[in-house]
Amino acid sequence: MKKNITVALMTIAFILIFKTNGWAQAKKATVIYKDSKAPIENRIKDLLSRMTVEEKVGQISMPLGWPMYTKTANVVEVSEVFKKSLKEEYTGMLWATLRADPWTKKTLSNGLNPELAAKAANSIQKYAIENSRLGIPVLLSEECPHGHMAIGTTVFPTSIGQGSTFNPELIRKMAAVIAEETRLQGGHVGYGPVLDLAREPRWSRVEETYGEDQVLNSKMGEAMVRGFQGESIKSGSNVVATLKHFVAYGAPEGGHNGSSISVGTRSLNQFYLPPFKAAVKAGALSVMTAYNSIDGVPCSSNEELLNNILRKEWGFKGFVVSDLNSISGLMANHHVADNAAEAAAISINAGLDADLSGIGYGKALRDAVKAGKVSIKTLDSAVSRVLRIKFNMGLFENPYVNPETAKLRIRDTEKIQLAKQVALESIILLKNQNKLLPLSKSLKSIAVIGPNADNIYNQLGDYTAPQTEENVVTVLEGIASKLPDAKINYVKGCAIRDTLSSNIDEAVIAAKKSDAVVLVLGGSSARDFKTEYIETGAAKISTSSDKLSDMESGEGFDRATLDLLGDQMKLLKAVVKTGKPVVLVLIKGRPLNLNWAAENVPAIIDAWYPGQQGGTAIADVLFGDYNPAGRLTISVPKSVGQLPVYYNARVPEKHDYLEIDAKPLYTFGYGLSYSEFKYSELQIKKSNNNTIEISFNLKNTSNVDGEEVVQLYSKSKTSTVVMPAKQLKQFRRVALKAGEEQRLVFELKRSDLEIYNNKMKWAVEAGIYSIMVSASADDIRLQGKFELGKEDYLVKEN
Known part of the structure; x- marks a missing residue:
């Protein structure tokens, strides 16, 4: 009898435990x-x-x-x-x-x-x-x-x-x-x-x-x-x-x-x-x-x-x-x-x-x-x-x-190599008079001068964390790695803004005793611990001599002019006056006034802020291990008095000023190469899938492998609202071996031609459209036209 009671009690206990767990699971499930x-x-x-x-x-x-x-x-x-x-x-x-x-x-x-x-x-x-x-x-x-x-x-x-x-x-x-x-x-x-x-x-x-x-x-x-x-x-x-x-x-x-x-x-x-x-x-x-x-x-x-x-x-x-x-x-x-x-x-x-x-x-x-x-x-x-x-x-x-x-896995070899590749492809060759570039690796001596030649933080831009020196390759270090047996004559010359510690005379001496000069100027977004900041993190501008940093760009540093600051122009003119072959390398965060340089310096490279591998990438371009193909994405004005000067301003096109013309010094999409390219055989047709097909040949006519950034612009003859004189529609970076030719095909879809019309609606309007195949916004290589009737329909993408 006791045994039966015990079994019964255990059964009841088991049931209670089971139900309790079930209730708990049910509660948890909710x-x-x-x-x-x-x-x-x-x-x-x-x-x-x-x-x-x-x-x-x-x-x-x-x-x-x-x-x-x-x-x-x-x-x-x-x-x-x-x-x-x-x-x-x-x-x-x-x-x-x-x-x-x-x-x-x-x-x-x-x-x-x-x-x-x-x-x-x-x-x-x-x-x-x-x-x-x-x-x-x-x-x-x-x-x-x-x-x-x-x-x-x-x-x-x-x-x-x-x-x-x-x-x-x-x-x-x-x-x-x-x-x-x-x-x-x-x-x-x-x-x-x-x-x-x-x-x-x-x-x-x-x-x-x-x-x-x-x-x-x-x-x-x-x-x-x-x-x-x-x-x-x-x-x-x-x-x-x-x-x-x-x-x-x-x-x-x-x-x-x-x-x-x-x-x-x-x-x-x-x-x-x-x-x-x-x-x-x-x-x-x-x-x-x-x-x-x-x-x-x-x-x-x-x-x-x-x-x-x-x-x-x-x-x-x-x-x-x-x-x-x-x-x-x-x-x-x-x-x-x-x-x-x-x-x-x-x-x-x-x-x-x-x-x-x-x-x-x-x-x-x-x-x-x-x-x-x-x-x-x-x-x-x-x-x-x-x-x-x-x-x-x-x-x-x-x-x-x-x-x-x-x-x-952070900052491993593969990622560093990608940083170099982005830097390489970003570099823009603005001028190369008499093919001064690429420089010869047999140079016996070279002067490397300027405030941005060997400054890791000036090379990196705003929104950058502190770096150990070995993480960043400067221009000086990049050049030294290309010329292990040459005499490298390095002089800073001046700071970006401060004029109290310039040593321009020493820079001139270095230039005179060298076979060629690489002069690295520009700007800086490098924050330092002397700079004051407002609540949003933007830098607070100070002009007192004890707090003067190189920083002239980066959040909070708006400019009234675009001139090179400090003694940089003095340094540039003094070095060019030596008569030595000079390559100007610009490291900076915004367009700067390059009027004098464009007239007087035989070769100019724009590297923006090229990142931790910038020095290696710039050296590769200087000595021909990489053929530059970067293009300007913002127009470079001749004067702040021209502003705004972006390429796709609405018509009518701007007329000249009394003192200067209205055109920028360098326009959107501009950039040179060590190669030369020929555009030919333009064809424009409406394709079977209701798009506009533009095709043409592109040939590398030089003996140097290179890349061309092909840019496709368009403009409607008339429209219900005032539109730009030209507007980029598509682009493509194309690599061609020396002597190689390719047939390139672009397709214009509905979204490429839509405008916000006079009814405040997106629409593709009937009319005649000009097509410009270009090497930059103002370097048109091929032109053609097509017409859209009211009955034509272009494919609308999902």
Whole structure:
């Protein structure tokens, strides 16, 4: 009997345990957002239902990331700042956690190498997941315009050089490397590409753009997005691309960074919006608003841009983020909001999802919700767009990265070689009188002179982390490697801006005792620890002698002139006066005044900011180991009095001034080669698939292998609205062996010929169209025409 009772009790206990476990499992199963097999939209809905207003606001507030860790020797931990931020603000996003530069005060000694960066990211994730009520991972956004802005990563040429390659596929490969290096260290969002049209060379951020043309910028933007995001952002080696700066940021009045923009609706649609549209269609998942206003409406509170155009017209599925402090700027700079809560309300109601600063939303947004200025539905929409990224990246399941992998795969040999290739393809040969270049490797002596000849930071551009010297090859080092037996006479000569330490006489002596001279001048975006910065990270200009740096370009350094600064012109003229063969190499971030150089210097090379392998690439071009084919993506004016001077200005074409003509010194698309190319046998026809087919022969008529950047321009004879005298439609970088000839075929589709017409609609208009096959915007090699009737239909791409 006792045995039966015991068995019965055990059975009952088993049933109770089974049911209890079942109930527990059932209860656990109701936590849908933690179920990796549940549809993502269901997970988002479930998580939102569990969140407080404070937790939701925390998910879309993004404070500065670099104070969120502490480093002692090789131990990295979360800081008290992060613990406080998570506890009080429910922080769900961070910006520039791994960034290092003078503004962040992170150096080679107190900053993070790739291995420690990965450990820092892991520590932040672990603490956030284990010490928050809902265990939501943190989304880390990083600066990635020409490399991840962190110590130890690969540094590529800045975007103006990337554009000069006219090679989107190469830029896609570069972007994939930047994405991999960022993701391996724990980053999830890469800031880039910058799609602003650079139509104002006085503006300080020209180097961050691809240039003045919307077609080229569109192709480069598409390439960057595909490289960043790959096939899936869940891959573990890809990041979300953030398009900057939405919109029309690159043509501020007077060149003042962040100033208002004078642009009409039609110009906005025809020129400034297309690069963003192309990148969105390529799958971009994040967009950053610009600081400027358009027709009196700040971009960070512009519902027409953010909701109507971006989301409704283009079908954008990602999230919109402010630029740093731009929400607060609605009150402090634009004066369209009376207080912080109102600034937060008009931003989020206009479609701006996330706040880069941590103070634009935060308490201000909570107050706005409490006051009824922002609905829970609007808040949930913004939060869901950020959560969707986290779920799609698989961060709830795999929030951590492998520090050992980061250590091994970042800045490896293959990535360094790619940095060299991008630098090679970006270099532009502006002048080569009497074929001075390439230089002979049998030179017995050579003078290498100038402030940018042996300065690693002046070579790298803005948004670059501190570097160890062995990571960067300067021009001096590159030349020395080509001429191991020659006498190298190096003299700095002068600084970029400072005139107190010039030694021009010594430079002249070096030139006179050398067989040839390479003079390396230009500009600098190199931040230093003497420079002061405003809240947004832009440099604060100082002219006092004790704080004078080389920096004359980069965010915040707008110019009134485009002249070479300091004693550079004195140095240039003195060296040329020696009568020695002089090659001028320009390292810089914006077009500069080259009038005297173009007239008096036999050979000129423009390298922009060529990155860590710039010295090697420049030396390869100087000595003929690489045949240059880079092309200008922004016109070089003769005077600031000509501005604006971009090639695709609307008709009528500009007439000459009293003092000078109206043409730029060098126009868009210009660049020379050591090879010569012949264009012939143009044919234009309507193809069977309702496109316009343009074909022609291209032949390398020289005895040197080379590349030509073929550019296809078009212009309609008449149109319902005023259009440019010519507009780039397509381009292709073509490699031809000496004597080789190829038949090239281009197809013009509907999108190539659409204009924003007098009805404010996109349309292909009937009429006669001119076709110009060119080597630059003003070097037309072949011309032809075709006609479209009202009944003609061109294929509309998906």
